Amino acid sequence: MTKVVCLVGSVYGNSTSVAEECAEFLRGQGHESEVFSSFDLAELRQDLEAVxxxxxxxxxxxxxxxxxxxxxxxxxxxxxxxxxxxxxVIALGDSSYDSFADAGRMLDELLQELQAKRLGDVLFIDACETADPEGVALDWVKEWVKHLS
Ligand SMILES: Cc1cc2nc3c(=O)[nH]c(=O)nc-3n(C[C@H](O)[C@H](O)[C@H](O)COP(=O)(O)O)c2cc1C
Structure with missing residues (x-):
């Protein structure tokens, strides 16, 4: 069993719904998972094990x-x-912007610089391509879960 804390960055709630979908799936697989829209680094770092x-x-x-x-x-x-x-990392965005999914990319790059280990590939969810971000995330997390112990 692994603890997965879902750290959401959202303006309109899409990323929150996506994270909730993932957390529910992970719990169904026997992992511990919670979604946070408000969090700080000092607190998160205290849990050494959480993904x-x-x-x-x-x-x-x-x-x-x-x-x-x-x-x-x-x-x-x-x-x-x-x-x-x-x-x-799950990065939501809209490919009609030049800066497609930059926030997710920036966080991924920074975590790499900090030597954290990314499990799997970044999932990009493009609002131009899907009206069902939760469904896209669910397909992805079904594979991603295999990286957890
Ligand atoms: C005002 C506004 C600005 C946006 N800027 C960008 C952007 O710079 N790059 C990008 O990839 N998507 C951009 N988007 C698309 C959002 O990232 C996308 O709609 C996403 O699903 C919103 O998720 P949220 O509800 O969790 O905030 C923008 C959307 C809005 C409404």
Missing amino acids: WLVCTSTTGQGELPDNIYPFYQSLKDEFPLMPDRKYG
């Missing part, structure tokens, strides 16, 4: 949603190397 599943949209012109921005900024400022941390 972070970052699930964020992109807003503005390639910006992070307000609720996940402080987490990103703390990671940048404090720059804590986390070689033991495992994580996944």
